[in-house]
Every structure is written in C-alpha cells, then in structure tokens.
Amino acid sequence: MEAGQRRFAMVAGETSGDLLAGLLLKSMRQRWPDLVAGGIGGPRMVEQGFDAWWPSDQLAVRGYLEVLPKLLGILRIRKRLRERLLAQQPALFIGVDAPDFNFGLEADLKAAGVRTVHFVCPSFWAWRPEKIEKVRRGADHVLCIFPFEPALLAEHGIASTYVGHPIAHMIPMVPDRAAARRQLGLHDEDCVVAILPGSRASEVQYLAERFFAAAVAMLKARPGLRFVVPVVPALRERIAHLAAASGLGDALVLVDGQSHAVLAACDVTLIASGTATLEAALFKRPMVIAYNMNRLSWHIMRRKQLQPWVGLPNILCGEFVVPELLQDAATPEALARATLDWLDAPDKVTALQARFAELHQTLHRDTAQLATDAIEKVLQS
Template sequence: MVAGEASGDLLAALLLQGARSRWPGLRAHGIGGLSMQEQGFAAQWPADRLAVHGYSLEVLRRVAGLLRIRRQLGNQLLDQRPDVFIGVDAPDFNLGLERRLRTGGIPTVHFVCPSIWAWRPERVETIRAAADHVLCLFPFEPALLASHGIAASFVGHPLATRIPLHTDALIARASLQLEPDAPVLALLPGSRGKEIDYLLPRFLQAVQLLQQQMPELQCILPAVPSQVLRVEAMLQEQHMQGRVRLLQGHSHLALQACDVTLIASGTATLEAALFKKPMVISYAMHPWSYRLMRRKQLQPWVGLPNILLREAVVPELLQDAATPAALAGAVLHWLRASAVRSPEWQQLMARFTSLHESLQADTSTLAANAIESVLLR
C-alpha cells in the first residue's frame, strides 16, 4: 500500500481495519502514516514524504527524490510479488507505480478516484492503464469510469460512517477545555508545509480583525505532528500565541467543537460538512502554479461541499481574493448566522445532512469485496 498525506493515511487505515476482518493474517507494507501503523502497517517511508504543493520550484526540488523512492519500491514489489497493490489517493505518485506493477502482473487497486470530473480529464487514460479496479468515494463516479472502460465500485466515504450524523459540540468543547457559551472558530490551513506558509499568516491576520469585533471569540488550530514546529513559529511571528490555541492533531475534535471553520480547500472541507459546520474555504499557492491549475479546472468551485452539492453553499476565497479582511468578513457572517440559527444556517444544515446520508455505506465490506474480486481474477 502507498498512501500520501494525512487524509490518505486516514482512509488507508480505515480500509486496513476492514481488510483485517476479512483476512486476519494480512500483512501490509509500503508508504504510510501513523494511522496506518496503528493498524499494523509496516511503513518503509512516512506518508508525508509524498506531500507536494503546486508546480513551481518548491516541487521540482523534490521530484528526483520521489522518483527514486517510486523506482526503489517498484523494484522491491516486482521482486516480492505481493497479492495486491493498493494505491490510496496520491495519484501523481501512485498511478505511475500501479501501471508498472500491473504490467508486471501484479493486481492493482486504486482507492479514491482522481477528480477527473473537476480537473485534468486527460488523466482517465492513465487510470485505465494503471488500475484493475477503482474504489470510489462518491456515488456518481463508477458510472463515469465505466463509460471509459474502467472497473469501479462505490464503497461510500469512510468518513461519512466514522463521523456520526449528529455530534455534540459541548462535549468536544469540554474535552478541549473551551468555554461552552463563547463562539469557537477552527482554523485548518492544511497539512502541507507550503499550504501553511501561504495560508496561515492570512488566517491569523483575519483572526486579529475578528477578535477586534468579537473579543470573546475562541480560536483553535489543529496541526499534524510534522507541522507543529512550523505552526508554532508562525504564531510567534504574528504574536498570536495567547489568542489562538494550538492543538497537536485532534482536527475532528476541533471541527466538532467549533461554530465555524476557516479551512483550506481539500478533504478537510468534506469533513467539515459531515460535522455540519459552516465554513469559509480558502486556498493560495505560487502564482505560476495557480495559473496552471486554473487552466485545468472543469468546475466553477474548488471546495468539495460546493462541488458535490452543485451550488456555492459556502464561500470560496482563493489566491488574491483571500485577503485577511475578506476572510474575516465571510467568517463573521457565518458566526452571526450560527449564533441565531438563521434560516440560511438551517438550510445549510439540511443540505449537509442530506450529503452525509448519501455518502454512508459499509465501506470496509464493499472495499473488501472489490479487492477480493480482483484477487480472484
């Protein structure tokens, strides 16, 4: 198995949990993170080695190292002949490796359909050559892949089962020792170093503006362990140590506790929707990278809640539009709507609940069934 970044590590760990129920003697190794290792996974390289951001020099410096890891792992797997290879997300790394292994006679499964419906539609040819089967998180994806001759199964989104349909914010606030009656804002600037570099200073400056208008506002900032030192340094630079509480991990607890989240585009926006939290979605990167990505974008939105609901139900402030003032204004709107449970807030809760229900399925069993069908072939 190969999983990249925090979201892939979590998805892979949930898949491993179900696979072990089907095959108690299962042995799994490759590239993964702490959540996978808790399921007995042997990580030869950590998941965050695959975390890259954009197209510019910050990525190019790491390409040689990533290609070396992929070549080394591919050589090893072709020699060891595992029963199946499962690539979890990280398509730029995994699809090339899967194609090589499949050509060498090793069955391949790709978990998480690349977003060919959102951008880079040409990638469908790569998927067809790389994967014997694709495990899809969203109900509309298998039919789309089938139209291109790719075997696929909807397995539900594991997070939709793991996150309860209804959660109690007060329990989470008590666990985090937050005031129960004062508003809470969760800051989620991403898990990659460059995401944090581009977004967190803007988020912290937005918090400064918000706390001027709402002094009682409590702010929490969950950070993955590998980024804690980076985040601590930024809090010190912005003189925000006492105004924003840094959490080591606990992103789900932060989302459960908050009234609103200011959040980087990515899987975390879907997690926020499953926790039924109003959000302001933001993203920023090197200008050259942003121009390239915009040319390949097929959807008018970048946030998963907006894409899946086919409507701009929550605001997106990207690149130059992501100013501290604009971010603060959009967050303040949702904080006030949440405080009075406005009709707009109630409608958002209903949309997110419907989305949550549509993504629920017995992921472990469905994924194991699909993997077993590949093994039998």
C-alpha cells in the first residue's frame, strides 16, 4: 500500500461513536503506523492522533424538533467537510454511526470514487426502514455490531461484516463490584441505585428531573439507599443544579465520567434508553429503561417503530426482559416502583444475569481487529 493510501477521513457524532472510533483508530494505527486521519471526532479519537477539524459533540442531538436549533450549524459543517474531502480524496471514509449526518456525505464521496465504510448498521430493522436505501447508496461496506444484521443487509445486496460489539470486549464477563465500590467510595453493604439520565443535553432536559424525583420516592420508601450519577463534564453544572434541587442531599453522589465503575458497583440502574442500556446488560445489572422527549418528536418516532421494544437489551433478547417506561408512562412514581421491584426479586435478578451472560458471549469478539481486517479488504478491492 502506498503512503498516500493511508490517509483516512472519519466522522463520529457523539460519545458512543467517539468510543467506537477511538478503538478502531488504535487498531488501524497498529496495522498502518503512518496512518493519517482527520474529520469530526472526540477525545478518544484525538488520543489516537486523530485530527478533529470539528468536535463530535456538535453533532450530538436526538429527536426531530430538538435538532432544529442546531440544524443550520450542522448543515454548514457538513457542506464544508464535503468540500474538503472531495478536494483531498482520502483513500477511505469511515462514518461511525451518526447516520443522518453520514449517509448523504458517504453517498457523495462514493460517487466521487472514495471508498466508504459505515461502522454500526443503522437499526432499520427496528424503525425507519427507509434508511436501508441510504445505506445502499452510501456504503461500500458496513461493519455490523449485532450478529443478525449481515443476513438482513445481504437481502438488500449490501456487503457487510459482523465484528461484534466493542463494549462486550471491554467489559469483563464477571464485573468486580467490590473494586468498583472502593473506587467510588461506596461500602459493600450499601444498596446502590445508579441513575443515568443520558449523555445529551436534550436527554438531561427531559429525564434528569423526573429521575431525581423517582430517587426521592425510592429513598422515602427505603431509607438508606445510595444514588450515584455519572456525568459527562459538559452537563455537570446542569445535573448538579437539578440534583441539589431534588433535596436528596448526601444520599446522591455525582461522579465525573466513570459510568462503567458506576454500573459495576450498583445493585440496579434507572437508565435512559440508548447504548448505556447495553452496557448495563453487559455488567449483568437489572435496570429500568426510560425515555421522554418532545411530544411531537415522540409521535413521529412511534409511527416509524417496527418492534415492540425500544431498549437494546429487550431488542436483542426478543422480549421484555427489563421494564420500559416511555414518555407519559415515565412518571417518577412508576419509575421508583419499577426500580424498587428489582431489589425485592433476587431470583428474578439471578435469571436476568444468566440471560445477560449469554448475550455477552454472543457479542464478545475482537471488534477492532475484525473491523480492521474488513477495512483492509475494502482497500484492496
């Protein structure tokens, strides 16, 4: 491979995409030490020598109406990025998730002769089935993190490779709860509820206050509970304000990042729907999944939904193994009751942990290595 062929471009749109892309970049750099990569990324990517022309958090929005205040800025970034990449003609473009941003960009680059890989198959099998045509137009190859996806893509003539889920490779099969509790300053005898209201400002806006209200109800029903909230730095001030207003006092602790330590340490988690629910499943923790968003965005999303489940653990298990309380159902009282129910059902928790262990085995692969192998084949094609 010529040195010029090692110039890659990448776009990762939020925290989870930055994590995936950072792992992939580390593996690619081991394969091609003189790799040069730039585009849109976050701190994990920058740690691997990535040249972030724009930070990934500028693309971190979810919903329909919620995106409107940022839409012009996002479109401006995509236009400038497209122009730059068409002029540079990198050997490969890798779009990491962020489908609404990446698909159109990938299609334009592919039409101009740039090879394109999309990392993380969009969940067209769960909602928005029209995405599959965008995948076909934009991606030369798709890296799939769930085992059933390659067969579905093949039905549409799209080449793909199952690479496993990198989080399953990072999380130990048997988490060390005692070590995590020591790291967080918790005691072995504490009954710990992890509260994860999301990593986006829009999620915190709609979920954090009701999650803290649920915690107040739980503490009233069961004095002595400890609540731990991992927060991303950009949202710490907002979450700290809501936490202080909740009146939970010393029963609630905010920690910077460390979401994996929090999940390893907890007995149960109240958690926003998203990638974090899969992480909780891989830590073998019982959970209550919740979501709330702008009402119009909710109605639009529901019309596009193809499956009865929203949470990844339920989707992957094919049934409601954990409760989902969404939109109007996500009242503080209902959230508190569903979370406390897990603490009173040890046999149910044991059965759930066995189910999650099976899921962990299915998803556990050397994702970065398999993805790099697939990318090399694309470059050689």
